[in-house]
Amino acid sequence: MRETEDFQWQLEGRNPVMEALRAGKTIEKILVAKGSREGAIRDILKMARERGIVIQEVDKKRLDNMSLTGAHQGLIALVVPYTYVSVDDILYRARRADEPPFVVVLDCIEDPRNLGAIIRTAECCGVHGIIIPKRRAVGITPTVVKASAGAVEYVSVARVTNIVSTLEYLKEQGLWVVGAEAGGTPYNIQDMRGPIALVIGSEGKGLRKLVKENCDYLVGIPMKGKINSLNSSVAAAILMYEVVRQRDQSPLA
Incomplete structure (x- = not known):
């Protein structure tokens, strides 16, 4: 719908x-x-x-x-107002392209500029679609469109009532659910070449407890400096491009 x-x-x-x-x-x-x-x-x-x-x-x-x-x-x-798609529309887009699904799930991103930046990177990375929650999160607004530099016109976005139920559905469709978490396996040694749903947490709070528990595995970005976290859009960009890197080479290095 x-x-x-x-x-x-x-x-x-x-x-x-x-x-x-x-x-x-x-x-x-x-x-x-x-x-x-x-x-x-x-x-x-x-x-x-x-x-x-x-x-x-x-x-x-x-x-x-x-x-x-x-x-x-x-x-x-x-x-005319922005038209959201369904989760099945996103999966169909991957099938039509004959590619393993690459979906980004955003767990309560509230900053429209962060959402716009994530959409912009997702378009560059060939992501088949982005899933956002209907509540406690920003939707597609003019500020988001501006921050995406127009990329929102090419990236399908689905808005769902329950992120956890959606993750369960994606698993049923054969996707691996990968959550971004500071203490997770270093992203560059975790195999992320198959059908994947990459889950990014909110600014400051990260993944909610139930969302984290419903991930198949967690990946982290090693920190070398004194600040122990990255902006959500920056973290999302690093992880999306790692998926692209791994998909573009075989075997995994």
Whole structure:
């Protein structure tokens, strides 16, 4: 069952709007600051005109007042709300590509910039989809889209009621559930080449107890300095690229 956000939705900035156009997203109107015609904005407006999208020139002050990110770059697009997919849609995407599923599960990420950064890295790593909880976590918002640099247009995101039940379902579908935990096996010596669901904990708190208990194994990132933890988006990026590294070579080194 697909669902959408229930607020008026907008994309801000040149990269998010350009990627939305390239991905064929339904855009109702583009608001552009008067006099803005240089570089990427000129290309965006040309593409929008070709698709029959309404373009409205407005004072920059109006965009400043509308902006939710504080970084509209002279451009705001009004679009249909974000559409989430189902977990099965994500698994189907992997089957269609004839690849072992690579899913990222986020356990209560609250910072929209962290979520956007994770989505951006996931797109670069070929992740088939991201799963987030409906409660106690950020959803796909304009700030998330901005932080993802438009990558959200290419990464499927499912929002579920219960993360633990979802992990159990992923196991039934043949995936190994790998949790990111400071005391886990060093990530570079743990085999992560098969169908995998990589679980990343929230900022500051990490994985919740029941989520951790439902992981097949835990992997950690060795720390050499005085600070004993990484930002969740940085940790997610390191682990996602380790999965890519291992999948791209055989046997595991």
